[in-house]
Amino acid sequence: MTSVIVLNITTACNYKCKHCLREHPTVEHFDIKILERNFEQMKKLGVVEFSITGGEPWLHPEFPQLIDTIAKNGFKFNFVTNGSAIKKYEFIFDKYRSSLSEVTISIDGLQKTHDFIRQPGAFDSAIASIRELVGRGIPVRSITCLNKLNIKEFEGIVSRLIDEKVSRITVSGAIETPENKFLVLTEQEQKLARDEAERVQKKFNAPFIYCSALSGGWGVDFCGALNSLDGLAINPKNELVFCCDTVRNGAVLGSLADHTFVELYKLAIDTVAYLKSKRADYIIDGKLPPKFNTCEFCNMCLANKICEV
Numbered sequence: 001m002t003s004v005i006v007l008n009i010t011t012a013c014n015y016k017c018k019h020c021l022r023e024h025p026t027v028e029h030f031d032i033k034i035l036e037r038n039f040e041q042m043k044k045l046g047v048v049e050f051s052i053t054g055g056e057p058w059l060h061p062e063f064p065q066l067i068d069t070i071a072k073n074g075f076k077f078n079f080v081t082n083g084s085a086i087k088k089y090e091f092i093f094d095k096y097r098s099s100l101s102e103v104t105i106s107i108d109g110l111q112k113t114h115d116f117i118r119q120p121g122a123f124d125s126a127i128a129s130i131r132e133l134v135g136r137g138i139p140v141r142s143i144t145c146l147n148k149l150n151i152k153e154f155e156g157i158v159s160r161l162i163d164e165k166v167s168r169i170t171v172s173g174a175i176e177t178p179e180n181k182f183l184v185l186t187e188q189e190q191k192l193a194r195d196e197a198e199r200v201q202k203k204f205n206a207p208f209i210y211c212s213a214l215s216g217g218w219g220v221d222f223c224g225a226l227n228s229l230d231g232l233a234i235n236p237k238n239e240l241v242f243c244c245d246t247v248r249n250g251a252v253l254g255s256l257a258d259h260t261f262v263e264l265y266k267l268a269i270d271t272v273a274y275l276k277s278k279r280a281d282y283i284i285d286g287k288l289p290p291k292f293n294t295c296e297f298c299n300m301c302l303a304n305k306i307c308e309v
């Protein structure tokens with residue numbers, strides 16, 4: 001059972017990054033009440049922590065209320081931010097420190113590349129935020145989404161992150177959307193990127209976490225997030241989705257406005273079984289569709305139900 005649920009609480013963002021998979025035409029914020037009424041079931045099923053993302057989390061109009069209810073109900077939380085406005089999170093560090101497990105800050109390149117992908121000044125803000133958090137003794141995790149521009153400087157990025165004293169380094173890969181094709185690594189480049197990441201990890205002896213978006217496995221059980229359901233997420237429409245590494249609203253299981261958490265959780269188990277049996281058919285047949293071992297295939301199959309053999 002999943003112990004962490006991702007909360008993708010808002011589509012609102014103060015950046016418009018070139019690689020971003022969250023292009024939403026309208027601003028939507030998820031409903032805290034719908035989450036609250038599922039707390040009990042979540043707890044019984046083993047959920048201990050919420051991983052908060054967006055958009056940019058603080059732009060949810062009831063962000064302080066969300067943090068308060070998560071902490072009061074005995075859950076831990078962490079959040080992911082672009083690091084542009086760490087002051088907006090300051091109330092957490094003062095009042096909810098014991099419930100906060102870590103903060104993740106996105107770093108998508110050295111200064112020039114990061115600012116090109118994100119926006120001018122973004123790198124300096126992100127580094128200043130890392131320093132602020134480290135100074136307060138809060139564990140900081142970084143996440144780098146590898147793409148055609150930043151792979152060449154990955155060693156430099158890691159060296160810088162270690163200098164800045166991040167505790168864990170997450171490496172991901174850019175998932176394709178209709179708008180970001182120019183950045184996305186080919187399957188061959190993705191394999192080389194994984195090799196490069198492993199080389200750098202060894203060189204620095206650093207604590208790395210690899211996301212399936214960079215390199216899933218092979219065979220039927222190609223993604224750990226799928227197998228343990230530890231990518232389950234609630235999107236800004238209050239829907240339970242398989243994984244937040246999906247484009248737009250993700251692979252939707254159903255709305256928590258209409259169903260209980262346990263109903264959708266059981267549907268998740270059945271749908272994973274469906275995906276795996278389809279994968280087994282493809283593998284035995286020997287004709288693998290393009291990108292069979294990537295998030296794109298997973299998205300296509302789970303969200304659009306077009307993994308029919």
Ligand SMILES: C[S@@+](CC[C@H](N)C(=O)[O-])C[C@H]1O[C@@H](n2cnc3c(N)ncnc32)[C@H](O)[C@@H]1O
Binds near residue numbers: 177
């Ligand atoms: C969607 S953002 C939300 C949190 C915050 N706004 C940020 O940028 O850190 C969470 C993470 O997803 C990553 N991301 C965005 N688009 C992606 C894509 N197409 N493929 C893989 N990761 C992506 C971002 O780089 C970021 O590290």
Ligand code: SF4
Binds near residue numbers: 013017020055
């Ligand atoms: S990657 Fe994060 S900061 Fe950039 S546009 Fe997407 S949600 Fe906003």
Ligand code: SF4
Binds near residue numbers: 216
């Ligand atoms: S989209 Fe699918 S393959 Fe990719 S990380 Fe999520 S569950 Fe795994």
